[in-house]
Amino acid sequence: MSRLVSATLAFSLLTASALSATPAFAGKADDTLVAAFAAQLPSLDRFYAPGREGFLLGLLIYDTLIYRDTQTFELKPLLATDWKWLDEKTLELHLRKGVTFHNGDAFTAKDVAYSFTFAADPKNKVFDRITSSWVDKVEVIDDYTVRFHAGKVTPLALQYIVQVPMMPAAFRENVGLQAFSEQPVGTGPYKVTGKRGSDITFERFDNYFDGGPKTKPGIKTLVYRTIPDVNTQVAELARGGVDWAWYVPTDQAKRLEVMPTVKVVNSPTFRIGFLTLDAAGLALPGGPLTELKVRQAINHAIDRHAIAKTLIGESAETIRTACNPSQFGCEQNVKDYAYDPTKAKQLLSEAGRGDGFDIDIYAFRSRPVAEAIVGYLGAVGIRANLVWQQYSAVVQQRRDRKAALIIDDFGSSGIADAGAPTKFYFNGAPDDQSRDAEVDAALDKAGSTNDADIRKQAFSVAFKRIADQAYWAPLFTMPINYVMSAEMEGPVPKDENVEFWKYHWK
Amino acid sequence: MKSFLIRRALMAVMVLLTISFISFIMLKVSGDLAISLAGENAGADYVEFLRKTYGWDRPLYIQYADWLWNALHGNLGASFYYGKQVMELVAERMPVTMKLGALATGLSITAAIPLGMAAGIRPGSFVDRAVLLIALLGGATPIFWTSFLLILMLGLNLRWLPITGGADLQHLLMPALALSFYAMPAIIRIVRSGMIDVMASDYIRTAKAKGLRPLEIYFRHALRNTLVPVVAVASVQFGFLLGGSVVVENIFAINGIGYLTWEAINQNDYPVVQASVLTVSTAYVVLTLFADIVNRAIDPRIRLE
Numbered sequence: 106m107s108r109l110v111s112a113t114l115a116f117s118l119l120t121a122s123a124l125s126a127t128p129a130f131a132g133k134a135d136d137t138l139v140a141a142f143a144a145q146l147p148s149l150d151r152f153y154a155p156g157r158e159g160f161l162l163g164l165l166i167y168d169t170l171i172y173r174d175t176q177t178f179e180l181k182p183l184l185a186t187d188w189k190w191l192d193e194k195t196l197e198l199h200l201r202k203g204v205t206f207h208n209g210d211a212f213t214a215k216d217v218a219y220s221f222t223f224a225a226d227p228k229n230k231v232f233d234r235i236t237s238s239w240v241d242k243v244e245v246i247d248d249y250t251v252r253f254h255a256g257k258v259t260p261l262a263l264q265y266i267v268q269v270p271m272m273p274a275a276f277r278e279n280v281g282l283q284a285f286s287e288q289p290v291g292t293g294p295y296k297v298t299g300k301r302g303s304d305i306t307f308e309r310f311d312n313y314f315d316g317g318p319k320t321k322p323g324i325k326t327l328v329y330r331t332i333p334d335v336n337t338q339v340a341e342l343a344r345g346g347v348d349w350a351w352y353v354p355t356d357q358a359k360r361l362e363v364m365p366t367v368k369v370v371n372s373p374t375f376r377i378g379f380l381t382l383d384a385a386g387l388a389l390p391g392g393p394l395t396e397l398k399v400r401q402a403i404n405h406a407i408d409r410h411a412i413a414k415t416l417i418g419e420s421a422e423t424i425r426t427a428c429n430p431s432q433f434g435c436e437q438n439v440k441d442y443a444y445d446p447t448k449a450k451q452l453l454s455e456a457g458r459g460d461g462f463d464i465d466i467y468a469f470r471s472r473p474v475a476e477a478i479v480g481y482l483g484a485v486g487i488r489a490n491l492v493w494q495q496y497s498a499v500v501q502q503r504r505d506r507k508a509a510l511i512i513d514d515f516g517s518s519g520i521a522d523a524g525a526p527t528k529f530y531f532n533g534a535p536d537d538q539s540r541d542a543e544v545d546a547a548l549d550k551a552g553s554t555n556d557a558d559i560r561k562q563a564f565s566v567a568f569k570r571i572a573d574q575a576y577w578a579p580l581f582t583m584p585i586n587y588v589m590s591a592e593m594e595g596p597v598p599k600d601e602n603v604e605f606w607k608y609h610w611k
Numbered sequence: 612m613k614s615f616l617i618r619r620a621l622m623a624v625m626v627l628l629t630i631s632f633i634s635f636i637m638l639k640v641s642g643d644l645a646i647s648l649a650g651e652n653a654g655a656d657y658v659e660f661l662r663k664t665y666g667w668d669r670p671l672y673i674q675y676a677d678w679l680w681n682a683l684h685g686n687l688g689a690s691f692y693y694g695k696q697v698m699e700l701v702a703e704r705m706p707v708t709m710k711l712g713a714l715a716t717g718l719s720i721t722a723a724i725p726l727g728m729a730a731g732i733r734p735g736s737f738v739d740r741a742v743l744l745i746a747l748l749g750g751a752t753p754i755f756w757t758s759f760l761l762i763l764m765l766g767l768n769l770r771w772l773p774i775t776g777g778a779d780l781q782h783l784l785m786p787a788l789a790l791s792f793y794a795m796p797a798i799i800r801i802v803r804s805g806m807i808d809v810m811a812s813d814y815i816r817t818a819k820a821k822g823l824r825p826l827e828i829y830f831r832h833a834l835r836n837t838l839v840p841v842v843a844v845a846s847v848q849f850g851f852l853l854g855g856s857v858v859v860e861n862i863f864a865i866n867g868i869g870y871l872t873w874e875a876i877n878q879n880d881y882p883v884v885q886a887s888v889l890t891v892s893t894a895y896v897v898l899t900l901f902a903d904i905v906n907r908a909i910d911p912r913i914r915l916e
Binding site: 145232282283302304330536 | 649770
């Protein structure tokens with residue numbers, strides 16, 4: 106018996122020492138920032154890394170020719186030092202000299218040509234191909250001068266260039282895509298140094314070039330940790346196991362706000378929430394949404410302000426146009442539909458729908474928001490049946506002309522131009538449920554010139570018509586919550602392009 | 612025995628075919644992979660291009676037949692999301708899931724045997740009822756709830772164990788505890804009923820009459836005969852835990868096959884889903900077969916029908 110007791114005691118002590126939790130990263134003490142993300146990066150090759158996480162990867166280990174300021178959205182030179190339009194379809198850029206990739210290769214014009222040509226080729230099936238597919242040909246003038254020849258006038262060209270990462274042509278061709286996706290090389294402020302499970306480790310690139318808007322990182326090591334469950338992320342933030350997270354839901358963020366070890370910042374994004382209405386009767390020919398008064402009633406029925414402040418975030422703003430107010434060309438002087446359920450009922454009566462009507466409403470993003478909207482519509486007599494599906498299924502339903510009313514949202518893939526959402530939702534696109542010739546003509550005009558004033562005027566005509574005809578029910582902007590260690594300082598972007606290299610310990 | 616094995620092999624093939632067909636169809640109708648792959652900002656023409664390139668515009672039964680033909684030739688294809696061969700991905704992720712499953716099974720056996728014994732020695736007593744209550748709670752409590760409770764207690768309040776960040780013993784202990792609490796009840800019940808049967812047998816009465824101490828009777832004589840069916844049950848539980856790891860791997864951020872499957876379902880990445888489902892189903896089929904053979908070996912009265 107005494108042998109049994111001493112064996113048990115020894116085993117317990119051994120187990121306790123083996124299992125005692127030591128933090129893997131100690132934050133400031135280790136000069137390591139551990140950032141939590143809900144989604145894994147399927148590839149470290151930016152061309153095959155989707156979603157917002159892919160964007161961040163693009164900023165960390167790669168650079169683009171042009172940089173966009175995350176607060177003012179001003180375009181600044183990065184790997185290109187200057188650019189000019191030679192004509193409406195030809196853009197010439199001069200490249201920065203003395204820039205090297207992480208493996209020591211020099212960055213030159215052939216890398217630019219390679220990157221855009223590879224991404225533009227549909228056979229390569231890169232994500233966000235739209236940012237390079239506008240390029241017909243990249244002409245290498247000399248080692249530090251390139252010309253882009255666009256297939257047609259592309260007013261969003263500079264916005265697209267901001268998103269295309271520069272790849273090392275020789276190295277990537279040499280090692281092959283599979284190897285590159287695991288051990289990538291870029292010119293960015295961080296380089297990939299390791300992978301353990303789903304943790305990816307980045308380290309400061311000490312030879313990062315000076316003189317540009319991106320700088321050498323203040324924090325030496327960055328760990329990208331995939332934590333799919335948001336409650337676990339919150340637990341780790343509270344414990345100090347991770348130093349940074351984003352997309353933290355409002356209710357969880359409020360709980361974390363009272364803790365002195367973390368700080369919470371609610372910051373805008375380009376994403377907007379809205380309802381799309383089948384005004385052209387594609388899904389429901391002759392249906393209620395083909396009537397202007399019904400669409401206007403829907404706009405008046407929803408208290409967007411209440412939903413925005415309660416369910417989205419304190420910095421969520423209501424919108425009145427089919428674009429994000431911070432995007433170029435997003436006209437704000439349009440017809441506004443105030444929350445007025447009495448007026449909504451009156452409009453329905455005038456449309457001969459005094460008893461209301463039944464309709465399916467599709468949604469995929471936020472259940473509480475969807476249920477709130479269903480509730481507001483129900484209060485004026487519109488009996489909306491909530492159909493909850495995945496994003497891709499809902500989009501396909503609209504394109505197959507089966508979904509007439511959708512609670513949708515759109516992030517414009519970070520493009521700071523009203524041409525981004527309109528290209529997708531109007532002008533004869535498969536998701537266009539308005540099919541309005543006047544809107545189409547105005548958007549054609551905005552899309553066929555680089556002249557900012559002409560574009561602004563054309564957008565104004567389009568958005569005024571869209572609002573008058575209530576083709577959408579624009580709802581709100583969708584800011585997100587960033588939560589980070591209180592020992593750290595760094596800017597919070599207005600476009601989700603987190604600049605980790607600007608973070609430093611206090 | 613030979614005919615039993617042949618019959619079971621044929622049944623296994625039918626089960627795997629049915630599972631693969633159902634998961635294929637369910638995934639295909641739940642979303643559109645072309646839209647997911649193309650991205651939010653992609654034009655409809657590029658989505659169509661992807662659909663045609665990958666053959667996703669063909670009827671579903673043709674797509675399934677295509678996949679099945681390749682699978683039967685050992686080619687389960689490549690992940691559209693990861694760009695890697697799916698078997699490479701499964702081989703990468705399987706070890707940590709196996710480790711987690713083995714640890715959870717070990718913990719459940721370690722806890723369930725003494726509890727089952729204590730209950731079986733005195734059926735109807737307070738101890739017996741308390742143990743049955745634990746078994747009931749284990750079966751009724753959702754794994755995600757147990758997981759969050761453990762995170763709160765051991766990870767946040769007491770800080771005894773890390774929550775995420777690795778796949779070593781420290782990091783796997785909490786998720787294994789959550790899984791073992793769910794797997795325990797079946798083993799508790801089999802040990803309990805085994806003990807009740809054994810304690811009523813003649814040789815135990817003889818041992819008591821010979822004046823042997825109670826602990827010696829329980830551990831040296833009764834337990835040996837009780838343990839054998841536990842092996843069979845535990846192997847089935849292990850197979851079950853492999854499939855049930857999806858929730859736990861998500862919550863504890865473990866890069867195993869459960870998380871891979873969940874991510875693949877979200878992305879409509881059907882080659883990965885098919886491979887994961889087949890791998891886990893095959894493991895489960897093999898383990899249940901093993902359990903049947905063990906039961907037959909223990910008790911020749913059991914005919915392998």
